Amino acid sequence: MADDLQPARAPGGTRDVLFPESARWEALVARFAAVVEAAGYGLAHTPIFEETRVFRRGIGAGSDVVGKEMYEFEDRGGRSLALRPEGTAPLVRAFVQHRPPVPWKAWYVTPAFRYERPQAGRYRQHHQLGVEAIGTGDADLDVEVIALAHDLLAGVGLSRVDLKVHSMGDPTCRPAYLEELRAYLRPRRAELCAEHAERLEANPLRVLDCKRPECRAVTAEAPRMLDHLCEACRRHFDRVREGLAALDVPFAVDDRLVRGFDYYTRTTFEFTAPSLDAAQNGVGGGGRYDGLVEVMGGPPTPGIGFGIGIERLLLACDAEQAFVVEPPALDAFVVDVVGGATARDLTARLRRSGLRxxxxxxxxxxxxxxxAADRSGARCAVIVGPDELAAGEVAIRPLRVDEEQVSVPLDAVVDAVRQRAAKTPQRAPDASGTAEDEHEDEHEEENP
RNA sequence: GUGGCCGUAGCUCAGUUGGUUAGAGCGCCAGGUUGUGGCCCUGGAGGUCGGGGGUUCGAGUCCCCUCGGUCACCCCA
Structure with a gap:
């Protein structure tokens, strides 16, 4: 019974995003939409849960995300469902179901769920912005997709983001390479760390990604995928690198980059923010998945996409004091000391005139x-006292600038407030420190 | 799933070897200013000391359990 008296809390690893922070989220989503819609991507909403097999087949039963991190449940009809742990599999499922004309270019903003222990920059419910482009294997599309992610990241004002790119090969060249890698690792198995000795046969690539020194030492001389790409994959990767360079997207080739989902083929990439001193500094990543549509039951169709974590991106912005968003200020705050009827009517009139x-x-x-008016951040107070009431006037008192208050007839209030709004710079409620303009036009970008 | 650290007002925290009615700053409310915000002054409200059990004459302080938070590993956004 004592338990019932404990105040309710949001479940562990979840977070409330309340007002002014929510305004920043909205601004970020709006910025993202502007970037990708300008490139022909259309917004897609898909259900927040799917049949479990969509993820099991799509992401791969061997991945950690599917193996131990999915929010899986049975509904009342006994169906096995799961909250989406990522954005690609559901959109590919939607593609297979609806077969829109290709290339199909879609973007999304969605919560994503993973049952992990929360820590800095990691939540059980987090949010992702992303795109998927399905229907062409053209390497220039890889370049487009990576450049869009880069442009968003640079556009929000992050000065330092590292981009790593790699190629995972395809069914022509990867199996042979994996066998060669296993053959190299097997005799050295005893030198590997415990987990990777275990997973060597199932997923030898993971060993390359391991940060432990013992694995590092073993893999220093290990064969690399990049040296074993087939001719087609190599040309594809060359074209991607050439394209990124042409578009001034700085990147580094990382031949140890291994990503967590089984569906990737050829190009994979990852953005990290070095300004995040927390352990979780990956702000986004993605890659090509030329076999995924087929796995989902569609015709063989190539595709590529990326996801960006909203929480982590914003955390990185915080570290650089970037992307400071001022929510729009109120135009007026009505002060009524004669009973409240005037405030009631006047606020309604102002609002119906399009003012805040x-x-x-x-x-x-x-x-x-x-x-209260001051705290609200309103540009002016509209004051109604006994004198004003008797005279049929109101007093307009500027709050953000040092100017005299004036009396205007009741009829002229809307115009007077509108005029004030036009010439008073905005300042948000509780604005702390640097106040920038709400409209996000200028942002310098520095390329290393 | 594993491990470290931490739970005292809305927030950030103090609380001396366990010892009377648990404190501060900020915030909030009211007043100083019977018509005027920001500064200043005064007062006020607000605390199951996370919860439960134990030790003790006495527990915010010690012990156990539990819940929660946080950071890290694994992995990822």
């Missing part, structure tokens, strides 16, 4: 109401 207005309730003192 608020007021105080509970018939508080003028001092209290003006305090």
């Amino acid at each position: 207005a608020d007021r105080a309730f509970d018939g508080r003192s003028m001092r209290s109401q003006l305090k």
Whole structure:
């Protein structure tokens, strides 16, 4: 019973995003939409849960995400469902189901769920922005997709983001390479760390990605995928690198880059923010998945996409004091010390005229109401006291600039507030430190 | 799933070898200013000391359990 008295909390690893922070999220999503829609991508919403097999088949039963991190459940009809742990598999499922004309270019913003222990930059429910482009294997599409992610990251004002790219090969060249890698590792198995000695046969690539020194030492001389690409994959990768260079997207080839989902073929890439001193500094990543549509039951169709973690991106922005967003200020705050009817009517009139207005309730003192007006960040207070009431006027008191207050007839309030709004710079409620303009036009980009 | 650290007001924290009615700053409310916000002053509200059990004459302080938070490993956004 004592348990019932404990106040309720959001479940572990989840977070509330309340007002002014939510305004920043909205601004980020809007920025993303602008970038990708300008490139022909259309917004797609798909269900937040899918049949479990969509992920099991798509992401791969051997991956950690599917093996131990999925929010899996049975519904009342006994169906096995799962909350989406990532964005690609559901969109590929939607592609297979609806068969839109190719190339199909879609973007999404969605929560993603993974049952992991929360820590800095990692949540059980996090949010991703991403795109998927399905229907062509042209390497220039890889370049386009990577450049879009880069442009967003640079556009929000992050000065330092590292991009690593790699090629995973394809069914022509990868199996032979994997066999060669296993053959190299087998005799050295005893030198590997415990987990990777275990997984050597199932997923030898993971060993390359291991950060432990013992694995590092063993793999220093191990054969690399890049040296074993087939002719087609090599040409593809060359074209991707050439394209990135042509578009001034800085990158480094990382021949140890291994990504967590089984579906990747050829190009894979990852963006990290060195400014994040937390362990989780990957802000986004993606790759090509030329076999995935087929795995989902569609015709053989190539595709590529990426996902960006909203929480991590914003964390990285915090570290650089980038992407500071000021929510729009109120145009007016109505102060009424004569009963409240005027405030009621006036706020409604201002709002219906397209202005942003608020007021105080509970018939508080003028001092209290003006305090509230100040705190609200409103550009001016519209004051109604006994004198104004008698004269059919209101007093317009500027709050953000040092100017005299003026009296205007009741009829002229909307115009007066509108004029004030036009010439008063905005300042958000509780604005702390640097106040920038709400409109996000200028942002320098520095390329290393 | 494994491990470290931490739970005292809305927030950030103090709380002396266990010892009377648990404190501060900020925030909030009210007043100083019977018509005017930001600064200043005064007062006020607000605490199951995460929860449960134990030791003790006495527990915020010690012990056990539990819940929660946080950071890291694994892996990922």
